[in-house]
Amino acid sequence: MDDPTLAGAIAANRFGLGARPGELARVGSDARGWLTAQLGGGAPHLQGSELRNSADILSQALELRRANHDARAAQNADAAAVMKVAQLYKPIYVDETNARLGEALTTERPLIERLTYFWTNHFAVSVDKVAVSGLAGSFEREAIRPHVLGNFTDLLLASTHHPAMLLYLDNQISAGPNSPLAQRAARRASERRFGINENLAREILELQTLGVAGGYTQADVTSFAKVITGWSISTKLGPLAGGTPGQFAFQPEMHEPGAQLVLGKRYAEGGVEQGVAVLRDLAQRPAIATKLARHFIADEPPREAVEHLARAFRDSSGDLPTLYRALIGLKDCWSQKLAKFKTPGEYIISGLRGLQIPDSFADKARASFALLGQRIYAPGSPAGWPDRSADWDGSAAVMKRIEWADALGQKLGTHRDAAQLAPQWLGGAMSAATRTSITRAASGSQALTLLLTAPEFMRR
C-alpha cells in the first residue's frame, strides 16, 4: 500500500461498486479507514413507499390463486379476466429492482451494498421460479439487509424463515410421513399422499452452511428435512389456516414428530425449536471463508488468507463485522492487482456510477443486466451466481460488454469528458496505454467507450 492512489482505487473498485467522481478524493490516503467506517452506521435498510413487505405481497398472491382456482372450477367465463400471480409479481419486481439499483448508483457506503449482494447470492433465490419472482426483493430487504452487519446465525435463521426461501426450495409443502396431516390422509385412504421434500434441507447443508465436502450423509439430509417439516406459510383458507396470511408459520400438523439424529447429534422434539437448534449448530462452522476470499481477493485465493478469515469467523462466533475487518486487513486484498474479472452486474453498476447516472435512470438500466447475462435476482439456481473469471469472460460476454459500453459512449459522449473522468475512476490503477488511448480518441464518444472497455475497468 505504498501508493495511496492505488489503494484508493482498490478500495473503491475491489471492495466498492466503482468510484463516482469525487469518491477517490473522499477515500483520500486512508483506504482501509474509509472501508472500516462504512461498517458503522447501522443496517443497510432500503426505503421506499412503493416497497411492500412480503406477507402483504404473498397474501394478495394467495388470494389471487384462490380466485383463479374458483373461477376455473366454476368454469366462469371471466376466468381469463382474473389476474395471474405472475402479473401481480411483475410490477413488484420492477419496483424492487429500481430501488436496489437506485441505491447502488448513489450510495456512499458501497462496501455494505457489495456485502449485501454477497449474502443475497449466498442465500440465493431465483425469480425464474414464478412463485418467487415477486418476493426476491423483499427477501433481500427482510432477511438479508437487517443482518448484513450482524451475526451469521441470524442471517441463516432469517433466510430459512422467509417465505421466499421456503417457496423457492419447496419446503412449505413438505410434511412428515408420521405427521398428523399424513396420518389423517392415510386413515381416510385419501389419494393425496404426504411426505417430505428434501430440497431445502439439502441446499442448506450443501450450499449455505457446511459445504458439499462438509461431511454430511444422505441420512443427515433426510433427518434434517424431517426436522424442518412444518416450516411453512400461513394461509387464510384450507386445513392449515391461521396466523397472518403470507407470513412464516410453523404448522404442527405437518411436522414429523420425535427426535432426529443430524450429524451425530440428537435433537429432541421441540416443534419449531428443533429446527432452530439444528440451524444454530450448522451456523457455527459454515464453509464461508473461501467463498468470501474468492469474491474479494482472487479466483484462487491464498490459503493463509482463507485460514485467517475462517479463524476470525470462529473466534467471533460468526460476528460478521469482525469477519469483514479481518478481510479488509488482509494484505492480499491490497497486493493482488486487478485479480477479479467483474461480473456483468458489477461492470454495469461501476460504469453507471462513474458516469454519475442519477437513480431515476434505474428503470432504464434494468434491461442491461439481462442483456449482459446477469438478470437481477435471477441466478437460476440455489447455488447463486458463479464467481470465477472463466464463468464470465467468454468471448461473447466480452463482446457484449464492449457493445454495451459503446452504446453508452454514443449516448453520453458529448456530455462527459473521459479524460477528466478516467483518473477519478481508476486512480493509480490506470495504465499509460489507457491514458494515451483516451487522449488520442477521435471523439468524445469514442473516448468514453475506450474508458469503459479499458482492461483495468473490466476488472477490479
Added chain:
Amino acid sequence: MRAIRRRDFLSGAALAASSTLFTGKVAFAGSDTRPRFVFIILRGALDGLTAVPPYADPSYARLRGEVAIGAPGAPGGALRLDGLFGLHPSLVFLNESFAAQELIVFHAIASPYRERSHFDGQDVLENGCARAHAVQTGWINRALAALPPDRSARRGELGIALGQNVPLVMRGPAPVASWSPSHLAALDEDTLQRITDLYSTDPVLSQRLADALSTQSVADASQDDSLMAAAGENPPAQLLASREQPKARGAPYKEVIHASAEFLKSPDGPRVAVFDALGWDTHANEGGAQGQLAARLAGLDAGLRMLKQDLGPVWRDTVVMIATEFGRTAAVNGTRGTDHGTAAAAFLLGGAVHGGRVIADWPGLSARALYQGRDLAPTLNIHSVLKSVLAEHLAVPGRALDTSVFPDSAAAKPLPGLIKA
C-alpha cells in the same frame, strides 16, 4: 463514422483467415461430410423414470403413484419402445427418430459421481473425471485437443458454446468460441481497432475479442446467406427482424438451436456445439403425462426437431448426445415430485447414429435393487458411451480417450457400434 458489420471489419483488416469464409464455402459445397457433434446438458437432473418410463417394471406404478406414466395404449400412456420401456408421450419427435433408427435410448446410466449435489454432479459430467473439481477443463475440449489440427476451421476453433460464456465441458487447451445473439449495434471499425490495440498487452481480453470477431463473422455470413436464400437478393426488413422475435411457444431453445445449426453447417465453422437446457429439478408437482415436466420435455423435443430441420443435409453426419448430471428418486416424494437420485436416462440422436435401440442393463425397481434403497441403480457408465461416440464419430484416438479425455478410465470400456459404419 460509418457503422459497419464486423464481417466487413475483418476482411477490411485483411485477416488472412477471413478469405476462406468465401472461397471455402464453394470448395466444400455439397461435399462437406465432416462429423458434427452436439452435447446438450440437461441441468437440474432429469427424471429418467418419467422421460423413459419402464412401464412394465412390476414396481414402477406403485413407486410413482400419481406421476407414473401409463402403459402404451392407455390414455396419456408411454410411446412404446419395447416390451419394458417407453418414451414420455411428449417426446413425439424422439419417438419418430427411434422408428427411423436415429435414436438410441440409454437407461440406468450415470457418470462416476455417486453423491447428490447438482453442482458437483454437473462438474463430474463435464470434467470427465471420477470426482468433482478434479480438473478445471472439460472432456470435450480435451478430446478436441487430441484431434489433428483441422485447417478448415477458422482459427482452429473446433468447438463452440452457445451462450455468453463457456461451460466447463468445453473449457481447456483447445481454442473454442462462444456465441450468443446480440441485440446491440455493432461498433464502427475505428473504435474496434482502437480497443484491439488497447488489449494488445492483455492476453485474455485480446484473445476473447479476436474470438468474438471471428465467431461473429461466421454467424453474420451464415445468417445473411440463409436469409438471402429465403428472400432473394433484398431481404425484407421483417425477415431481418425475425432474429429478435420472442421465443416461440413450445420451442424455448429456438434461438440457440438455430444458431447451433448455422455454425455447424458453416464449412469453416466448428464441428462440436454445446448448450444447456435448464429447469429439470422437479422436487414438487412434477406432473405425469401432463404438467410441469411434460411441458419441458415437449419443449426439448420440439427443439430437437428444429435442430434436424435446420441442419438439413448435415444431419446425416450429426450425433447429438443429451445427458443430465444424475437421476431422481425412484419413488415420488411427499410433494408430488422427486428428489435427487443416481442413475438416469440419456439419448443419442442423429443421422449418424446406429439407432432404434434401447441400451439398458435394467437393474429393476424392486426395493432390493434400488441404490441405497431409494434410487435407480447405475449399470452403465456414461464414459463408455462417450468414448465410443468420440472414437467412432470424431475419430479421437483411443489412447487419448483412456488418459487425457477421461483420465484413469480404462475400466470403462467403449460400447462399440453406436455410430453407423
